Amino acid sequence: MIETWVINDGSRASVSSEVVLEGLRLRIASGQLETWLISSSGRSLAFVTNTERAMVMLLEEEGDPGGHAVDPGSDGSSGGFVLSNGQHDEYPNQDTVPIGDAFRIVEHIVGTGSWPADARWVVDR
Template sequence: MLVIESWVINDDNPVPVPSAVVLEALRSRIDRGLLETWLTSSSGRSLVFVTNTQRAMVMLLEEEGDSGEHAVDPGAQGSSDGFVLSDGQDDEYRDEDTVPVGEAFRLVKQIVDTGSWPSDARRVVDR
């Protein structure tokens, strides 16, 4: 029997967020100035989305304390700031370690839908 993970946004309603509406939820949070979103799966994994509205850091963590893996944009030049965390910290990341926000949305939707990165996703394992 195939069991599909369900995902919830940590600081929102504890009701699972289906992949069909996860992007709407992320956009709504961004519109409210919430640029950091943590989703937790029913199997205990975490999916992290932090954006400056142009680029995003997307990380998938297997368990608490895991260094995980994150999406990358090989060859991207420079860095971007404005990645404001929920505690008010304003981070700057190398563009190579983030992806354009449209790509980040695609990655998050796929992970919430299937539990896995898209086969063509570029990512680095940090473990």
């Protein structure tokens, strides 16, 4: 069975790697900086951005701490990560990636089910 993904916003329409970025960009443009995608196999993919950097996390199942994309050479921290519950977060830049890289990672995971070979990430388990 091929894994399919949906944006967890009440829609049941699956998103492909060809259209997932359009969906993310539309949500960002409307002020929705946190997006969760749910797969048909029960995995979750989180994307939280401040429009310049993004936290990208992949969880295998509910309750799994999963893993997240990292930018090990990055110093400092960035704020402006607004969650859907209104919480404002700040993350070390090494725990987020530039938004272009984040888009590429999400597109690859939705298309293939795995992290891109050249993307750095850490397992949080």
